[in-house]
Amino acid sequence: MKKNIFVAMSSILVLGAALAGCGGNQAQSDNPNQGGSQAAESAAKTGPQVLKWNLHSEPPTADPGLSEDTTSAAIIRATFDGLTRIGADGQPHESVAEKIDVSEDGLTYTFHLRDSKWSNGDPVTAHDFEFAWKRALDPKTGAAYAYQLYYIKNGEAYNKNKAKAEDVGVKALDDKTLEVKLENPTPFFKELTAFPTYYPVNRKLVESNPNWAMEASTHVGNGPFKMAEWEHKNKLVLVKNENYWDKDVVKVDRIEFSMVEDENTELSMFDNGELDWAGAPMSALPTDAIPALKESGKMHTQPIAGVYWYKFNTEKPPFNNVKIRKAFAYAIDRQSLIDNVLQAGQLPAMGAVPPSMALNKDGYFKDNDVETAKKLLAEGMKELGITKLPPITLSYNTSEGHQKIAQAIQDQWKKNLGVDVKLENKEWKVYIEDLHQGKFQIGRQGWLGDFNDPINFLELFKEKMGGNNDTRWEHPKFKELLDQSALEKDPEKRKQILADAEKIFMDEMPVIPIYFYTNSWVQKENLKGIVIGGLGDIDWKWASIE
Template structure:
């Protein structure tokens, strides 16, 4: 799911931004102070239907075929609509642009019958827009890091890897209102996948006329509940109700105004001064120093979500090309102390990659704060590399108070437990992401929020060395074989196979899990109907000001 930019006191991500995926946390959903489906009171229209929020950082893109982080994903969720959409319960996919869905008995063919709907510029949304969007994301020239989400579609992976043609991909517009999709294997969660942004349509005419269409409000065209009115980069963004949206009668907000303030303390002050209606997750984080008082006051809401905060190792560069040294660094962390002293919002120590809501091994794969084993592994690893001293070590993270505090604490633990000096390096989110993808790091922070509630979504990130989100450059033939086998299995056998795969991932430790996410926020009591799903995604479609 989603890369988490945020990802600290939250989940898809939360202190910084989650990739993704971004998106461990388990899942109460929606606005916890009022049911998402609750209707506005009779006098609701007396208050301006304006919601004021803060984006912790500039969204890297508003293009659903390219986006890979939670900040971009939230804007895309507001301005686009898929064949299906997660409903007000925050769990269940419901028909959206598709008003009727037929599934073949063997589970391999889905036929989506589209309702009458329009783009924000008035063009009709057609099945051809979906076919074009999916093939565009899979096209190697697009270089979408999320293309693998479409590998469930027949020949999707083959086309993305240059082994098939676009016309071989199993998505076809039979006419303007009918989309036929053929899958590689039966995929029980496919209608959940079609709620995800990589499966959204794009307007072919708009995209082909201007490759930079998604970077400015004046050229952005979506089909969702809201449309982009303005985008002052690194300063402000405004979304307004999309009167061309097929379900506009259920959209109560007229405007969503986003400021872009990176400092969490400033954001909280803006909330307390009445300049914002909401502070904290999922678009930002609460300042860690303020969490105890906010918790005691009863003003803070905390929700577990399916996401994991981890550090990635660059396994192609010494010394982290040695598995024992990677494990030494992973074992020499006291995760519980990070949670107790820094995070303070009910997170759980992560001793595996897969979060609790879909756990394959509830006991985890290693011990927290196992310093003795860590020291032994470090000595053995250095001996294997033929070195008596480690080269300079740098830990990188994106600019964010929470990420910084975690990095500083881990830096201290590595010095105390292993005698290792580690330099810290922070970068602006977009630059940080680019450097991670280009291998310009040794250890790098990232979070992953689930795109759907299944372990494969966390494990498949590391299936291919050159996979879009596999910045570790690690690959293991047995791990890959197990994931491929699981695609043809079901039930307990499939879960057993995936557990074997996770055990390999944790034995080779290309990533170092740290904690499973929760999201924490404060909001004005008048804000109702915001849906935050169990994966950390946010939907303002049904939000209103009471």
């Protein structure tokens, strides 16, 4: 889901993510799917458990329907709960739903809700889920992740003004029963219902206050924690939600988040005891510190289903020319970048789909193919009728890691293609808005899987004006293949259809795949139960401090 804010690690935003198919991983954890008596005894002896963390940047929103980045998603996952929740085993487990019935044809899901409450004491009902999903699909909402709800009957049609809200296949049969009808059998649907876009929102609150999600005083969730303070761009504090249905397994009483953008400062704060964790997935470790941290054995590293890539604005010259796009892609030495800059076991990305769900394990082009890159650049410039490239700008959001990657690739493009590239960095919220508005030529982004299936990476580029397709690239055959894959029930045939789609995507090169993520971090030894999923997401629900 997620847009990655960071680098060399992390977040699916900072570098990584995957779903149940990949298998979840857990950092220094006891069984987080169960309550722990040891943690409870520890809490009794030591008093309130306070967890100290750094977010690296301000969350753009705490609204599940509008979330589109990993920082926001992490805060939302802490303050909300879905029908299902991903456990330490990487699998979806019943959460707000205590029972799930699935029809034989796989097209109808009936969720039976347990007794649960919002953080303000209101009951959570099936009507809240129906309202939340239709709100995210409403074209007036402008939710970037609306397409994640297209699996629901008429979800896409409603989002594109071709159907009415009442036509959407989600209906509260009563306060405790939610019926969902799908367009096609969706084997990963229980994983999707653990995703923030599928979380409920409190209808009365949302309709009475459009800005409810931007201040601690008005924020209401149904998750393990609730928001106590939000001092914008400085501090955010979550406290245990006593109204949470599963509150007995929540051992941490308070999570205090700072918002320090400099990775070196963050690591210093960790070393000084001011933080319990530094690095991915909410931030990144300083690249210069990684060799020593690896040597000391303090650094934890985990592969995740995420890709770091550069997006082209394909509507503006010179990157409206496919040969020039390929030239820039082929002229990057990814292995050198990993060995000398990233240094955390990342893999060169020669395709769009991560190894955990790879469609073509050999990739679609060679790394550092300078000869071919020069040839393509010359041919592309001839096709555009130019003898000199216009000024080229590479944009990235503020981060030491992103900056070092950009500088290294800037040098490679100068050396291999003779091209001068200007670097431009912006604060995350401004940066992502500019990407969406097409105010860029080449822009970095990370994508972490929302679930472990290739469609989650390919469908980003299905529609020219899709919520996350900042490239504005579109291809009729590519769209046709993705639609065909949704109808194919044979797993191997479906995989071949998606492989054909990825081949078209890489032949057109609207993005430059650079590397596949790993998450890297350091943590206090007495911190247990943090769940880092195979998709790179984080869950503090089962955390404890011993």
